[in-house]
Amino acid sequence: MSKERRSDLIFGIILILIGGWFLAAQFEIVPGLNEIMNIEYQWPLIVIGVGVFLFILGLLIRNPAMSVPACIVGGIGGLLYWCNSTGNWAAWSYLWALIPGFVGIGIILSTLLGGQAKTGYREGLKLIFISGILFGIFLMLFSGQGLYAKYWPILIILGGIWIIIQTIFRKK
Numbered sequence: 363m364s365k366e367r368r369s370d371l372i373f374g375i376i377l378i379l380i381g382g383w384f385l386a387a388q389f390e391i392v393p394g395l396n397e398i399m400n401i402e403y404q405w406p407l408i409v410i411g412v413g414v415f416l417f418i419l420g421l422l423i424r425n426p427a428m429s430v431p432a433c434i435v436g437g438i439g440g441l442l443y444w445c446n447s448t449g450n451w452a453a454w455s456y457l458w459a460l461i462p463g464f465v466g467i468g469i470i471l472s473t474l475l476g477g478q479a480k481t482g483y484r485e486g487l488k489l490i491f492i493s494g495i496l497f498g499i500f501l502m503l504f505s506g507q508g509l510y511a512k513y514w515p516i517l518i519i520l521g522g523i524w525i526i527i528q529t530i531f532r533k534k
Contacts, residue, residue: 376415406446409439417471426475430468437464456500463493495521 386392413436420428441457444450466489473482498517 406439406443409442410436411439413437413439421475426472429471429475430465433464433468433471434461437461437467453505455504456497459496459500460493462496463490466490466493491524492521 413432413434415432416428416435417432420426420432437460441454441460445453445457466486468486469482469489470486473479473486495517502513502517
């Protein structure tokens with residue numbers, strides 16, 4: 363069976379399962395299912411589910427690069443879930459900085475599943491590191507968390523040191 367036919371078949375099966383889930387919730391076939399899938403509060407789980415779907419689809423069609431968009435979508439879904447659960451939507455002023463880290467995690471997963479070993483790990487870790495620095499800077503700038511708000515320039519200095527070290531030790 364070709365990759366295209368296999369992925370269409372899997373997509374059809376997944377749609378049937380999702381439709382069955384919502385149908386069972388609609389007609390209360392399974393007791394308590396409506397509480398689990400309360401769309402008003404649990405809608406970010408749909409975004410996370412799309413990320414999981416992309417990852418599984420990538421595994422089934424043997425395309426490890428699908429890990430990257432899967433991690434981006436799933437990670438954003440996780441952030442949306444956290445914001446929706448806590449009601450802290452203002453946190454998006456610094457949470458967006460985690461998205462490059464999701465790309466880095468996707469690159470590392472793609473490498474683990476069959477990519478270029480040397481460059482994949484290095485590039486993935488680099489993106490996670492950059493994302494961590496950006497997250498720290500914007501968290502300290504915009505969250506107003508007292509003592510930490512004064513020390514965000516240290517993260518910029520650390521980023522500069524990291525770039526200098528990479529430049530000095532980079533192979534020519």
